[in-house]
Amino acid sequence: xxxxxxxxxxxxxxxxxxxxxxxxxxxxxxxxxxxxxxxxxxxxxxxxxxxxxxxxxxxxxxxxxxxxxxxxxxxxxxxxxxxxxxxxxxxxxxxxxxxxxxxxxxxxxxxxxxxxxxxxxxxxxxxxxxxxxxxxxxxxxxxxxxxxxxxxxxxxxxxxxxxxxxxxxxxxxxxxxxxxxxxxxxxxxxxxxxxxxxxxxxxxxxxxxxxxxxxxxxxxxxxxxxxxxxxxxxxxxxxxxxxxxxxxxxxxxxxxxxxxxxxxxxxxxxxxxxxxxxxxxxxxxxxxxxxxxxxxxxxxxxxxxxxxxxxxxxxxxxxxxxxxxxxxxxxxxxxxxxxxxxxxxxxxxxxxxxxxxxxxxxxxxxxxxxxxxxxxxxxxxxxxxxxxxxxxxxxxxxxxxx
Numbered sequence: 001x002x003x004x005x006x007x008x009x010x011x012x013x014x015x016x017x018x019x020x021x022x023x024x025x026x027x028x029x030x031x032x033x034x035x036x037x038x039x040x041x042x043x044x045x046x047x048x049x050x051x052x053x054x055x056x057x058x059x060x061x062x063x064x065x066x067x068x069x070x071x072x073x074x075x076x077x078x079x080x081x082x083x084x085x086x087x088x089x090x091x092x093x094x095x096x097x098x099x100x101x102x103x104x105x106x107x108x109x110x111x112x113x114x115x116x117x118x119x120x121x122x123x124x125x126x127x128x129x130x131x132x133x134x135x136x137x138x139x140x141x142x143x144x145x146x147x148x149x150x151x152x153x154x155x156x157x158x159x160x161x162x163x164x165x166x167x168x169x170x171x172x173x174x175x176x177x178x179x180x181x182x183x184x185x186x187x188x189x190x191x192x193x194x195x196x197x198x199x200x201x202x203x204x205x206x207x208x209x210x211x212x213x214x215x216x217x218x219x220x221x222x223x224x225x226x227x228x229x230x231x232x233x234x235x236x237x238x239x240x241x242x243x244x245x246x247x248x249x250x251x252x253x254x255x256x257x258x259x260x261x262x263x264x265x266x267x268x269x270x271x272x273x274x275x276x277x278x279x280x281x282x283x284x285x286x287x288x289x290x291x292x293x294x295x296x297x298x299x300x301x302x303x304x305x306x307x308x309x310x311x312x313x314x315x316x317x318x319x320x321x322x323x324x325x326x327x328x329x330x331x332x333x334x335x336x337x338x339x340x341x342x343x344x345x346x347x348x349x350x351x352x353x354x355x356x357x358x359x360x361x362x363x364x365x366x367x368x369x370x371x372x373x374x375x376x377x378x379x380x381x382x383x384x385x386x387x388x389x390x391x392x393x394x395x396x397x398x399x400x401x402x
Contacts, residue, residue: 013055016052020046023042033367034136034366035140036133036366039272041275041363043274043276047275048278054269061265061269062266062270062272065268067220067233068219068237070241070331071219072255072259074157074238074242074244075248075249076135076241076245079245081150081154087312088151088308089155092308092322093158093159096301096305097128097162099300099303100296102123102300104123104125104300107122108122117340118350121336121346125357126333128330129159129160130362131153131238131332132267132330134153134325135153137369157242160332163336164235168231171339171345175230181228185226188240192240193243196244204254215244218240222237222240223237232339274359274362277359278355278360282349286349286352286356290360293353293357294360297327298364301326301327302323302324305322305326305327306319317376324366324369328365329357330358330362333355333358337355340354
Protein backbone atom coordinates (compact mmCIF):
# COMPACT_ATOMS: atom_id res chain seq x y z
CA UNK A 1 0.00 0.00 0.00
CA UNK A 2 1.59 3.24 -1.15
CA UNK A 3 1.30 6.45 0.85
CA UNK A 4 0.67 9.76 -0.98
CA UNK A 5 3.60 12.16 -0.91
CA UNK A 6 1.45 14.72 0.89
CA UNK A 7 1.20 12.31 3.86
CA UNK A 8 4.93 11.64 4.15
CA UNK A 9 5.79 14.79 6.09
CA UNK A 10 7.39 14.42 9.53
CA UNK A 11 4.15 15.59 11.11
CA UNK A 12 2.09 12.95 9.27
CA UNK A 13 4.54 10.17 10.08
CA UNK A 14 4.69 11.29 13.72
CA UNK A 15 0.89 11.38 13.90
CA UNK A 16 0.69 7.84 12.54
CA UNK A 17 3.17 6.49 15.08
CA UNK A 18 1.50 8.26 18.00
CA UNK A 19 -1.93 7.09 16.82
CA UNK A 20 -0.62 3.52 17.03
CA UNK A 21 0.78 4.28 20.49
CA UNK A 22 -2.60 5.69 21.61
CA UNK A 23 -4.39 2.63 20.21
CA UNK A 24 -1.95 0.41 22.13
CA UNK A 25 -2.79 2.26 25.36
CA UNK A 26 -6.53 1.78 24.82
CA UNK A 27 -6.13 -1.92 24.01
CA UNK A 28 -3.84 -2.35 27.01
CA UNK A 29 -6.49 -0.92 29.32
CA UNK A 30 -9.19 -3.03 27.71
CA UNK A 31 -7.27 -6.33 27.70
CA UNK A 32 -5.34 -5.87 30.94
CA UNK A 33 -2.05 -6.60 29.14
CA UNK A 34 1.16 -4.58 29.43
CA UNK A 35 1.18 -1.70 26.94
CA UNK A 36 4.74 -2.60 25.93
CA UNK A 37 3.53 -5.99 24.67
CA UNK A 38 0.59 -4.45 22.83
CA UNK A 39 2.94 -1.97 21.16
CA UNK A 40 5.17 -4.82 20.01
CA UNK A 41 2.21 -6.62 18.41
CA UNK A 42 0.79 -3.46 16.82
CA UNK A 43 4.25 -2.56 15.53
CA UNK A 44 4.51 -5.97 13.85
CA UNK A 45 1.07 -5.59 12.29
CA UNK A 46 1.71 -2.04 11.10
CA UNK A 47 5.16 -2.85 9.78
CA UNK A 48 3.96 -5.80 7.72
CA UNK A 49 0.38 -4.98 6.75
CA UNK A 50 0.72 -1.19 6.44
CA UNK A 51 4.45 -1.11 5.55
CA UNK A 52 4.97 1.56 8.18
CA UNK A 53 8.71 1.90 8.65
CA UNK A 54 10.58 4.30 10.95
CA UNK A 55 12.52 7.15 9.38
CA UNK A 56 15.76 8.58 10.76
CA UNK A 57 14.24 10.72 13.51
CA UNK A 58 11.89 7.91 14.57
CA UNK A 59 14.91 5.63 14.88
CA UNK A 60 16.60 8.27 17.03
CA UNK A 61 13.58 8.59 19.33
CA UNK A 62 13.40 4.80 19.60
CA UNK A 63 17.09 4.65 20.48
CA UNK A 64 16.74 7.46 23.00
CA UNK A 65 13.75 5.65 24.49
CA UNK A 66 15.82 2.51 25.04
CA UNK A 67 18.61 4.59 26.62
CA UNK A 68 16.36 6.47 29.07
CA UNK A 69 14.35 3.34 29.88
CA UNK A 70 17.58 1.48 30.59
CA UNK A 71 18.76 4.37 32.78
CA UNK A 72 15.55 4.26 34.82
CA UNK A 73 15.82 0.49 35.13
CA UNK A 74 19.43 0.81 36.30
CA UNK A 75 18.29 3.32 38.92
CA UNK A 76 16.02 0.64 40.38
CA UNK A 77 19.07 -1.54 41.15
CA UNK A 78 19.52 -0.14 44.63
CA UNK A 79 22.65 -0.92 46.68
CA UNK A 80 20.42 -2.00 49.57
CA UNK A 81 19.02 -4.84 47.47
CA UNK A 82 22.49 -5.92 46.37
CA UNK A 83 23.63 -5.98 50.00
CA UNK A 84 20.61 -7.85 51.33
CA UNK A 85 19.97 -10.12 48.36
CA UNK A 86 23.36 -10.31 46.68
CA UNK A 87 23.49 -14.11 46.66
CA UNK A 88 20.09 -14.44 44.99
CA UNK A 89 20.72 -11.63 42.48
CA UNK A 90 24.18 -12.83 41.42
CA UNK A 91 23.17 -16.50 41.19
CA UNK A 92 20.06 -15.85 39.11
CA UNK A 93 21.75 -13.27 36.88
CA UNK A 94 24.81 -15.40 36.11
CA UNK A 95 22.82 -18.58 35.43
CA UNK A 96 20.25 -16.64 33.35
CA UNK A 97 23.13 -15.53 31.10
CA UNK A 98 25.25 -18.69 31.00
CA UNK A 99 22.52 -21.30 30.42
CA UNK A 100 20.98 -19.80 27.24
CA UNK A 101 24.35 -18.61 25.93
CA UNK A 102 25.78 -22.13 26.01
CA UNK A 103 22.51 -23.73 24.88
CA UNK A 104 21.95 -21.43 21.89
CA UNK A 105 25.66 -21.46 20.92
CA UNK A 106 25.84 -25.27 20.87
CA UNK A 107 22.51 -25.62 19.09
CA UNK A 108 23.38 -23.07 16.38
CA UNK A 109 26.86 -24.54 15.85
CA UNK A 110 26.24 -28.27 16.16
CA UNK A 111 22.60 -28.71 15.13
CA UNK A 112 22.08 -25.89 12.62
CA UNK A 113 25.61 -25.76 11.24
CA UNK A 114 26.41 -22.07 11.75
CA UNK A 115 30.13 -21.33 11.90
CA UNK A 116 31.80 -20.71 15.25
CA UNK A 117 31.57 -16.90 15.29
CA UNK A 118 27.99 -16.83 14.01
CA UNK A 119 27.02 -19.35 16.68
CA UNK A 120 28.67 -17.13 19.30
CA UNK A 121 26.51 -14.20 18.16
CA UNK A 122 23.44 -16.45 18.36
CA UNK A 123 24.36 -17.43 21.91
CA UNK A 124 24.88 -13.80 22.93
CA UNK A 125 21.68 -12.56 21.27
CA UNK A 126 19.61 -15.19 23.05
CA UNK A 127 21.38 -14.93 26.42
CA UNK A 128 19.93 -11.54 27.33
CA UNK A 129 17.02 -10.50 29.50
CA UNK A 130 14.99 -7.52 28.34
CA UNK A 131 15.50 -4.70 30.83
CA UNK A 132 13.13 -2.52 28.79
CA UNK A 133 10.24 -5.01 28.85
CA UNK A 134 10.78 -6.07 32.46
CA UNK A 135 11.01 -2.50 33.72
CA UNK A 136 7.95 -1.38 31.75
CA UNK A 137 5.95 -4.29 33.18
CA UNK A 138 7.25 -3.62 36.68
CA UNK A 139 6.20 0.04 36.58
CA UNK A 140 2.72 -0.82 35.30
CA UNK A 141 2.14 -3.44 38.00
CA UNK A 142 3.88 -1.51 40.79
CA UNK A 143 6.29 -4.40 41.38
CA UNK A 144 9.25 -2.08 40.84
CA UNK A 145 8.58 -0.78 44.37
CA UNK A 146 8.69 -4.26 45.91
CA UNK A 147 11.72 -6.28 46.94
CA UNK A 148 10.81 -9.02 44.43
CA UNK A 149 10.70 -6.50 41.59
CA UNK A 150 13.98 -4.94 42.63
CA UNK A 151 15.66 -8.34 42.79
CA UNK A 152 14.43 -9.20 39.29
CA UNK A 153 15.72 -5.89 37.90
CA UNK A 154 19.07 -6.38 39.63
CA UNK A 155 19.34 -9.90 38.20
CA UNK A 156 18.54 -8.45 34.76
CA UNK A 157 21.52 -6.13 35.18
CA UNK A 158 23.86 -9.02 36.08
CA UNK A 159 22.51 -11.05 33.14
CA UNK A 160 23.02 -8.31 30.55
CA UNK A 161 26.36 -7.28 32.02
CA UNK A 162 27.51 -10.83 31.31
CA UNK A 163 26.36 -10.46 27.69
CA UNK A 164 28.19 -7.15 27.25
CA UNK A 165 31.41 -8.43 28.85
CA UNK A 166 31.52 -11.61 26.77
CA UNK A 167 30.61 -9.72 23.58
CA UNK A 168 33.53 -7.38 24.20
CA UNK A 169 35.88 -10.23 25.07
CA UNK A 170 35.02 -12.16 21.90
CA UNK A 171 34.69 -9.40 19.32
CA UNK A 172 35.78 -5.95 20.52
CA UNK A 173 39.09 -4.45 19.41
CA UNK A 174 40.96 -2.08 21.69
CA UNK A 175 41.10 1.50 20.46
CA UNK A 176 41.79 4.95 21.83
CA UNK A 177 38.05 5.72 21.81
CA UNK A 178 37.25 2.55 23.74
CA UNK A 179 39.86 3.42 26.37
CA UNK A 180 38.54 6.99 26.55
CA UNK A 181 35.00 5.70 27.04
CA UNK A 182 36.11 3.28 29.77
CA UNK A 183 38.02 6.05 31.57
CA UNK A 184 35.12 8.51 31.29
CA UNK A 185 32.65 5.89 32.52
CA UNK A 186 34.81 5.08 35.52
CA UNK A 187 35.16 8.75 36.48
CA UNK A 188 31.43 9.44 36.06
CA UNK A 189 30.36 6.28 37.90
CA UNK A 190 32.53 7.13 40.90
CA UNK A 191 31.86 10.88 41.01
CA UNK A 192 28.22 11.15 39.89
CA UNK A 193 26.61 10.42 43.31
CA UNK A 194 28.57 13.16 45.09
CA UNK A 195 28.29 15.69 42.24
CA UNK A 196 24.55 15.14 41.77
CA UNK A 197 23.83 15.49 45.51
CA UNK A 198 25.29 18.99 45.37
CA UNK A 199 24.03 20.00 41.93
CA UNK A 200 20.44 18.73 41.79
CA UNK A 201 19.16 20.72 44.83
CA UNK A 202 20.50 23.92 43.22
CA UNK A 203 18.77 23.15 39.90
CA UNK A 204 15.51 21.76 41.28
CA UNK A 205 12.23 23.66 40.91
CA UNK A 206 12.91 25.63 37.70
CA UNK A 207 10.36 25.66 34.90
CA UNK A 208 13.03 24.69 32.37
CA UNK A 209 13.80 21.46 34.30
CA UNK A 210 17.61 21.92 34.21
CA UNK A 211 18.18 18.80 36.35
CA UNK A 212 16.52 16.62 33.69
CA UNK A 213 18.48 18.37 30.95
CA UNK A 214 21.64 17.61 32.93
CA UNK A 215 20.76 13.90 32.94
CA UNK A 216 20.12 13.95 29.18
CA UNK A 217 23.51 15.59 28.62
CA UNK A 218 25.17 12.81 30.61
CA UNK A 219 23.24 10.04 28.87
CA UNK A 220 23.81 11.33 25.34
CA UNK A 221 27.43 12.31 25.98
CA UNK A 222 28.41 8.94 27.43
CA UNK A 223 26.35 7.22 24.73
CA UNK A 224 28.32 9.07 22.05
CA UNK A 225 31.62 7.95 23.59
CA UNK A 226 30.35 4.37 23.85
CA UNK A 227 29.37 4.28 20.16
CA UNK A 228 32.69 5.85 19.14
CA UNK A 229 34.46 3.10 21.10
CA UNK A 230 32.51 0.33 19.37
CA UNK A 231 30.13 -0.31 22.27
CA UNK A 232 26.44 0.62 22.63
CA UNK A 233 24.73 3.64 24.19
CA UNK A 234 22.56 1.55 26.52
CA UNK A 235 25.58 0.25 28.46
CA UNK A 236 26.58 3.60 30.04
CA UNK A 237 22.88 4.36 30.58
CA UNK A 238 22.55 1.26 32.76
CA UNK A 239 25.72 2.04 34.74
CA UNK A 240 24.75 5.70 35.16
CA UNK A 241 21.35 4.59 36.40
CA UNK A 242 23.01 2.47 39.08
CA UNK A 243 25.17 5.44 40.10
CA UNK A 244 22.00 7.57 40.35
CA UNK A 245 19.97 5.00 42.32
CA UNK A 246 20.26 6.69 45.72
CA UNK A 247 19.61 10.11 44.20
CA UNK A 248 16.44 9.03 42.37
CA UNK A 249 15.18 7.14 45.43
CA UNK A 250 14.89 10.57 47.08
CA UNK A 251 14.07 12.77 44.05
CA UNK A 252 10.71 11.14 43.32
CA UNK A 253 9.29 14.17 41.50
CA UNK A 254 12.17 14.06 39.02
CA UNK A 255 11.58 10.33 38.50
CA UNK A 256 7.89 10.96 37.80
CA UNK A 257 8.74 13.60 35.20
CA UNK A 258 11.33 11.37 33.55
CA UNK A 259 8.82 8.54 33.40
CA UNK A 260 6.20 10.85 31.87
CA UNK A 261 8.62 11.85 29.10
CA UNK A 262 9.81 8.29 28.59
CA UNK A 263 6.52 6.38 28.61
CA UNK A 264 4.51 9.18 26.99
CA UNK A 265 6.80 9.92 24.03
CA UNK A 266 9.92 7.78 23.74
CA UNK A 267 9.07 4.15 24.57
CA UNK A 268 6.17 3.93 22.07
CA UNK A 269 8.69 4.48 19.28
CA UNK A 270 11.03 1.90 20.82
CA UNK A 271 8.48 -0.89 21.21
CA UNK A 272 6.59 -0.17 17.96
CA UNK A 273 9.88 -0.16 16.04
CA UNK A 274 10.96 -3.41 17.69
CA UNK A 275 7.71 -5.01 16.56
CA UNK A 276 8.18 -3.69 13.04
CA UNK A 277 11.48 -5.63 12.84
CA UNK A 278 9.47 -8.86 12.70
CA UNK A 279 9.06 -9.87 9.04
CA UNK A 280 6.22 -12.22 8.25
CA UNK A 281 8.08 -13.58 5.22
CA UNK A 282 11.09 -14.45 7.37
CA UNK A 283 8.84 -16.12 9.93
CA UNK A 284 7.15 -18.16 7.21
CA UNK A 285 10.40 -19.25 5.53
CA UNK A 286 12.32 -19.89 8.75
CA UNK A 287 9.47 -20.83 11.06
CA UNK A 288 11.01 -24.13 12.09
CA UNK A 289 14.40 -22.66 13.01
CA UNK A 290 12.77 -19.68 14.74
CA UNK A 291 10.57 -21.97 16.83
CA UNK A 292 13.50 -24.20 17.79
CA UNK A 293 15.77 -21.27 18.77
CA UNK A 294 12.93 -19.69 20.76
CA UNK A 295 12.38 -23.01 22.53
CA UNK A 296 16.12 -23.31 23.27
CA UNK A 297 16.18 -19.84 24.82
CA UNK A 298 13.03 -20.24 26.90
CA UNK A 299 13.79 -23.77 28.11
CA UNK A 300 17.44 -23.08 29.06
CA UNK A 301 16.51 -19.84 30.83
CA UNK A 302 13.62 -21.39 32.71
CA UNK A 303 15.45 -24.59 33.69
CA UNK A 304 18.42 -22.51 34.84
CA UNK A 305 16.50 -19.96 36.92
CA UNK A 306 13.53 -21.91 38.30
CA UNK A 307 15.56 -24.24 40.60
CA UNK A 308 17.29 -21.19 42.06
CA UNK A 309 13.97 -19.52 42.89
CA UNK A 310 12.99 -22.71 44.72
CA UNK A 311 16.33 -22.80 46.52
CA UNK A 312 15.89 -19.19 47.67
CA UNK A 313 12.21 -19.78 48.59
CA UNK A 314 10.58 -17.25 46.32
CA UNK A 315 7.26 -19.06 46.48
CA UNK A 316 5.65 -20.94 43.61
CA UNK A 317 3.97 -18.07 41.72
CA UNK A 318 6.77 -15.59 42.40
CA UNK A 319 9.38 -18.15 41.34
CA UNK A 320 7.69 -18.99 38.05
CA UNK A 321 6.99 -15.30 37.44
CA UNK A 322 10.68 -14.50 37.99
CA UNK A 323 11.81 -17.33 35.71
CA UNK A 324 9.47 -16.20 32.92
CA UNK A 325 10.50 -12.54 33.08
CA UNK A 326 14.17 -13.52 33.09
CA UNK A 327 13.40 -15.42 29.85
CA UNK A 328 12.47 -12.26 27.97
CA UNK A 329 14.76 -10.54 25.48
CA UNK A 330 14.76 -7.40 23.36
CA UNK A 331 17.24 -4.53 23.63
CA UNK A 332 20.60 -6.21 24.20
CA UNK A 333 19.55 -9.21 22.11
CA UNK A 334 18.78 -7.00 19.12
CA UNK A 335 22.00 -5.06 19.72
CA UNK A 336 24.05 -8.28 19.74
CA UNK A 337 22.48 -9.46 16.49
CA UNK A 338 22.99 -6.06 14.85
CA UNK A 339 26.61 -6.07 16.06
CA UNK A 340 27.16 -9.37 14.26
CA UNK A 341 25.46 -8.16 11.08
CA UNK A 342 27.39 -4.89 10.90
CA UNK A 343 30.70 -6.72 11.27
CA UNK A 344 29.90 -9.46 8.76
CA UNK A 345 29.79 -12.23 11.36
CA UNK A 346 26.21 -13.19 10.41
CA UNK A 347 24.26 -12.58 7.20
CA UNK A 348 20.89 -10.88 6.72
CA UNK A 349 18.98 -14.14 6.94
CA UNK A 350 20.63 -15.15 10.21
CA UNK A 351 20.07 -11.65 11.57
CA UNK A 352 16.36 -11.76 10.72
CA UNK A 353 15.98 -15.16 12.39
CA UNK A 354 17.72 -13.98 15.57
CA UNK A 355 15.82 -10.69 15.80
CA UNK A 356 12.51 -12.48 15.27
CA UNK A 357 13.36 -14.92 18.06
CA UNK A 358 14.44 -12.05 20.31
CA UNK A 359 11.22 -10.09 19.75
CA UNK A 360 9.06 -13.19 20.21
CA UNK A 361 10.90 -13.87 23.48
CA UNK A 362 9.76 -10.44 24.64
CA UNK A 363 6.17 -11.41 23.98
CA UNK A 364 5.64 -15.07 24.84
CA UNK A 365 7.03 -15.40 28.40
CA UNK A 366 5.77 -11.96 29.44
CA UNK A 367 2.20 -12.69 28.36
CA UNK A 368 2.27 -16.02 30.22
CA UNK A 369 3.76 -14.40 33.32
CA UNK A 370 1.29 -11.51 33.40
CA UNK A 371 -1.80 -13.56 32.68
CA UNK A 372 -1.17 -16.64 34.82
CA UNK A 373 1.60 -16.07 37.38
CA UNK A 374 1.43 -12.46 38.57
CA UNK A 375 2.30 -12.76 42.28
CA UNK A 376 -0.33 -11.87 44.82
CA UNK A 377 0.29 -9.23 47.46
CA UNK A 378 0.21 -11.93 50.14
CA UNK A 379 2.97 -13.94 48.46
CA UNK A 380 5.18 -10.91 47.84
CA UNK A 381 4.90 -10.03 51.51
CA UNK A 382 4.95 -6.39 52.48
CA UNK A 383 3.09 -3.90 50.38
CA UNK A 384 4.96 -1.91 47.78
CA UNK A 385 4.46 1.31 49.71
CA UNK A 386 5.81 -0.17 52.94
CA UNK A 387 8.94 -1.56 51.27
CA UNK A 388 9.43 1.59 49.26
CA UNK A 389 9.26 3.75 52.40
CA UNK A 390 11.76 1.50 54.21
CA UNK A 391 14.21 1.74 51.33
CA UNK A 392 13.73 5.50 51.14
CA UNK A 393 14.55 5.82 54.87
CA UNK A 394 17.68 3.68 54.36
CA UNK A 395 18.82 5.94 51.53
CA UNK A 396 18.21 9.09 53.56
CA UNK A 397 20.16 7.66 56.46
CA UNK A 398 23.06 6.67 54.19
CA UNK A 399 23.20 10.13 52.69
CA UNK A 400 23.07 11.83 56.09
CA UNK A 401 19.80 13.65 55.38
CA UNK A 402 18.03 12.17 58.43
